[in-house]
Amino acid sequence: MRHAPLSLSLSMILAAGLGTLVGCQPATLPVAGAAPAATAPVASSARFDAVAESLLMRALERSPEWSIYSGRYDNAxxxxxxxAARRADDLAFAKAALAELAAFDPQQLPAPQRIDHMLLTNQFESSIWYQQQxxxxxxxxxxxxxxxxVALLLNTPYADEDARLRTVMQRIEQVPQYYAAARANIATPTDEHVELAIVQSRGALSVFDDELRERIKASGLDAAEQALFNARIDATRAAIESWVGWLEGEQKRLAASGDARSFRIGEELYEQKFAYDIQSHYSAAELYRRAVEEKNALHERMDKITVQLWPKYFPDTAMPDDRLERIGQLIDxxxxxxxxxxxxxxxxQRQIPLLADFVREHDLxxxxxxxxxxxxxxxxYMRGGGAGAxxxxxxxxxxTADTYYNVSPLDAYTDEQAESxxxxYNYWxxxxxxxxxxxxxxxxxxxxANKSPSLVKSLLGNGAMIEGWAVYAERMMLEExxxxxxxxxxxxxxxxxLRVVSNAILDYAVHVQGMTExxxxxxxxxxxxxxxxxxVNKWRRVRLSQVQLTxxxxGYAEIMDLREQRKVELGEAFDLKTFHNRFLSYGNAPVSAIAELMREQYPAE
Incomplete structure (x- = not known):
């Protein structure tokens, strides 16, 4: 399960930012002796900080959507x-930003700024790739x-109720133009993404319902403002319903013509997207092979536990000879x-405070x-993408705003589906x-991450680090x-x-190798x-996304590797809590970049 497209979907948030920014190049920092990035490199770290902040602020100013997801509301x-005009403007902005960054030689910057330079450069390069390729x-x-x-603006108390309502009233004024542009953009969509868009767009209507009208009625907005707001809600709902109707027409057309685009993106695009999104020293093919090896290793470890527990749970039943069969029976x-x-x-709800207590009591x-x-x-409006949490x-x-743990209700499930x-998601x-x-x-x-001193690392988050930390946390808690x-x-x-491992195998196998349902x-x-x-949910998800499942x-493999390497490097000086706090202090940077920073700032004595 996922935190996600933020919900926490990094791709969705960053897509709202600079055109379609959802990732970066592999996290390989420039090596000593490499050719400088510009003929006249600028060595001043203070100057770089000013340029980096300026680029981010200009990018946020250009994208109210990215600003809102980042907790900044001045242009909301x-x-x-x-x-098309916006895409052309985004492209020009990205190219100009790369020219500004090229004035700096990363080798003349301290390690934290080298990483910021890398993240910014890769972010703008990736925005160009996403738009053009x-x-x-x-x-x-x-x-x-x-x-x-709109939901974030309504539900986040960054200002008083009337101020937020007025912001929303202004924001939705151009919703009809928004969906007209969306309709003009779409050419040969996939069946799967048309279906998802229909589900989520229908869900979007729930944001503009009678509850919002009641909030307007109870607000301090005057009669003219209330009338205007309600008229704009009517226009917004009509635009969404028209969009849904057009999508349903596309769905029928694609079914009749059979000319829908395949959801599989193929090897070339997959390797490129993996490099931008994941920022690993692995290629996609290398990561796939490691995942297959890890799957086999997990089966071996699980089989040893199964043999140990079999007499406890099946005292009168012979254990099957097939390894997967006996593991599966015990899991069942x-x-x-x-x-x-x-x-x-x-x-x-009950378990969350218990986990906080365990972390505090064990000083992790x-x-x-x-x-x-x-x-x-x-x-x-966030349901339908295949992630239940x-x-x-x-x-x-x-x-300081609230963080939400979104749990999808089981109301739509039959009794059989709910039981499955x-x-x-059983007791364990x-x-x-x-x-x-x-x-x-x-x-x-x-x-x-939100306390990181680097705004670059906080805003240009690396999904593999974020997901990898959550997976690492699972094993670490059990170890402790x-x-x-x-x-x-x-x-x-x-x-x-095995879900984590099979995610990586499944995603590559489906999009590159043509794995069938x-x-x-x-x-x-x-x-x-x-x-x-x-x-079934995972099969749906792999058809709607690419690379994210890897x-x-x-991230998990890279964090585990880093922890074990630091244990060797520091010896008796290694402290688990210190490792965790230092690792997390660098924000959402790629793991390989964090590793370099940790070794430079906290070398072994």
């Missing part, structure tokens, strides 16, 4: 119209939705222990007790999920005694960790022991 009343603005209609930013047995469908949400890292995590049902965190400009879902796995999404996973990491070292917990953790179901259900509902395993 303006809605960006995603038309990937071009999802032309085939993914789910990119277009006005509800997210243990999965019977789960909460009821009406208890799922409440159980998550710093927490901010003044900033509790708010568990809520996933808003309707996610975190919506405030940006660095509004670090709850077996997947649900605890691991809450570590991942909550404490000390996404929620804790993002609180630290959460779950009392019960073999059942470790077996179920193995099943959960039947092959995907076999990988997810037989080899990764997932319930049918979870496997971020979990890549």
């Amino acid at each position: 009343a303006t809605l960006t119209i995603p038309d 990937f071009r999802d603005w032309a085939w993914d209609p789910s990119n277009y939705n006005v509800a997210g930013t 047995k243990l999965s019977e222990r789960h909460v009821g469908r009406d208890e799922f949400f409440g159980e998550i 890292l710093d927490q901010d007790e003044s900033r509790p995590l708010v568990v809520r049902e996933t808003p309707e 996610s975190v919506s965190a405030p940006g660095p400009f509004n670090p 879902f709850l077996r997947e 796995v649900l605890q691991v999920l809450n570590i991942h999404e909550g404490i000390p996973g996404h929620y804790t990491q993002l609180l630290h 005694g959460y779950g009392a070292q019960a073999p059942e917990m470790w077996l179920m953790y193995g099943k959960w960790n 039947a092959q995907a179901m076999d990988l997810l259900q037989r080899e990764a022991f997932q319930e049918k509902t979870e496997a 971020s979990y395993f890549t």
